[in-house]
Each structure stands twice: as structure tokens, then as C-alpha cells.
Amino acid sequence: MNSKTRTELLYVVVVLVVLMAAAGLNIVYVLGHESNIATAKDPSTVPAGSTVINVTGYQWAWQFTYPNGTSSTDVLWVHVNTEYTFQVISKDVIHDLLIPALGLQVYAVPGHPNQVSFSVNKVGSYIFECVEYCGEDHYLMRGTMEVLS
Amino acid sequence: MQNIEKLITSFLIISIVIGIVAYFILGFLFSLHFIGVPGVPASQEAQPIIATGIAAMAFTILFMMYPVVKFGVKNDEGDDFR
Numbered sequence: 135m136n137s138k139t140r141t142e143l144l145y146v147v148v149v150l151v152v153l154m155a156a157a158g159l160n161i162v163y164v165l166g167h168e169s170n171i172a173t174a175k176d177p178s179t180v181p182a183g184s185t186v187i188n189v190t191g192y193q194w195a196w197q198f199t200y201p202n203g204t205s206s207t208d209v210l211w212v213h214v215n216t217e218y219t220f221q222v223i224s225k226d227v228i229h230d231l232l233i234p235a236l237g238l239q240v241y242a243v244p245g246h247p248n249q250v251s252f253s254v255n256k257v258g259s260y261i262f263e264c265v266e267y268c269g270e271d272h273y274l275m276r277g278t279m280e281v282l283s
Numbered sequence: 284m285q286n287i288e289k290l291i292t293s294f295l296i297i298s299i300v301i302g303i304v305a306y307f308i309l310g311f312l313f314s315l316h317f318i319g320v321p322g323v324p325a326s327q328e329a330q331p332i333i334a335t336g337i338a339a340m341a342f343t344i345l346f347m348m349y350p351v352v353k354f355g356v357k358n359d360e361g362d363d364f365r
């Protein structure tokens with residue numbers, strides 16, 4: 135084997151090692167991925183001890199209804215270190231609720247409630263917004279999540 | 284090893300170091316941004332994947348650009364393939 139062949143082989147091997155390492159990590163990631171992802175609403179899959187908050191998206195605001203019957207618009211009140219479950223529905227067109235600080239995103243679809251669980255471990259005020267263009271005042275569908283101790 | 288082989292091996296080592304550094308920088312930045320479930324566990328899962336991507340990017344840039352920068356025609360006549 136002359137030195138040119140060896141160099142060529144080394145090129146191939148080095149590139150293959152990098153690509154295989156990337157592919158291997160991706161497979162581990164995809165197979166082991168069990169983070170909370172929004173699914174169709176199903177009361178039997180609500181985690182035990184989780185507080186259900188009903189979320190309604192409409193043109194152009196978000197309404198949150200809590201278990202005690204009270205509700206708030208464009209502001210979400212939650213407690214720190216408590217597990218909550220959103221059940222999200224839309225009154226008119228498709229909306230999409232995103233809370234960037236939680237990495238939480240769930241579609242609000244008319245006639246198809248979605249469900250997702252989350253909890254917050256830091257007191258503060260965080261933004262949420264609609265990230266599915268839904269009409270002329272789409273930009274108004276935003277608010278803050280207030281995390282109380 | 285020949286020079287060219289040493290060079291490529293050093294590209295690999297440099298990109299692995301960049302990937303490891305990127306892993307820790309990403310961890311720090313994610314810890315500033317994410318404040319709960321699912322953000323924190325999801326970002327911890329994504330951290331090595333993104334770091335690998337950054338390392339692959341570093342390797343590709345070194346691998347592709349080095350010969351061009353080193354041996355490319357540096358006069359300003361005609362088309363410059365850089």
C-alpha cells in the first residue's frame with residue numbers, strides 16, 4: 135500500500151468515524167426520547183396528582199380555566215414545583231401555544247383537544263405566545279406565565 | 284505518519300475538543316433559559332446531539348477550507364475559486 139492510498143483511506147475512515155458517531159448519538163436520542171410531548175386529550179393519561187388547566191385559544195387571546203372554576207385571560211398563574219396538565223382547545227381556527235422557557239408547545243385545534251403536562255421549578259414571570267398565524271391580531275395572542283412560590 | 288495524515292488527524296482532534304467545549308457552553312446557556320419540565324430534561328438530551336453537530340461543522344469547515352486557504356491561487360487575475 136503506497137502512501138497516497140493510505141492517505142485516501144485515512145480520509146474515508148476519519149469522515150466515517152465522525153458521521154457514525156453523529157448517527158449513533160441520534161439513534162440513542164430518538165429511541166430514548168420520552169419527554170412530555172403533546173398528545174390527544176385523554177383523561178386516563180393525566181398523571182396522578184396533576185392539576186388540570188383548561189386552555190382555550192380564540193381570536194385573539196388565550197383563556198386559562200382552573201379547577202376551582204376561575205379563569206384568567208392572557209395571564210397564566212401557576213405554583214412552583216407543582217405538576218400541571220394543559221387540556222387545550224380552540225374556539226375558531228388553529229392556534230399554537232408556546233412557552234419558550236419550558237420548551238412547551240401545544241396546538242389548539244378546534245374539535246380536537248390536546249393534552250400536555252409540565253411543571254416549573256423557578257419563581258418568576260415568563261412569556262408565552264401563539265406561534266401559528268391565526269388572523270390579523272395574531273400578534274396580540276401573547277401573555278405571561280406568573281410562577282408563584 | 285505523513286504530514287497530510289497528521290493534519291487530518293489534528294482536524295479530528297480539534298473538532299472533538301470544540302465539540303466538548305460546545306457541550307459545556309450549551310449546558311450553561313440551557314440552564315439560563317429553561318426553568319422546568321419538559322424544557323430541562325429535553326435540553327439535557329439535546330445537548331450532546333447539538334454539540335456533535337457543532338463538532339461535525341468544525342471538522343467540515345477545517346477539512347474543506349484548509350486546502351483552499353493553503354494552496355488556493357492568491358493573485359487577483361481571473362476567477363478566484365476561494
Ligand SMILES: [Cu+2]
Pocket residue numbers: 191228229230264265266267268272275
Ligand atoms: Cu392564535
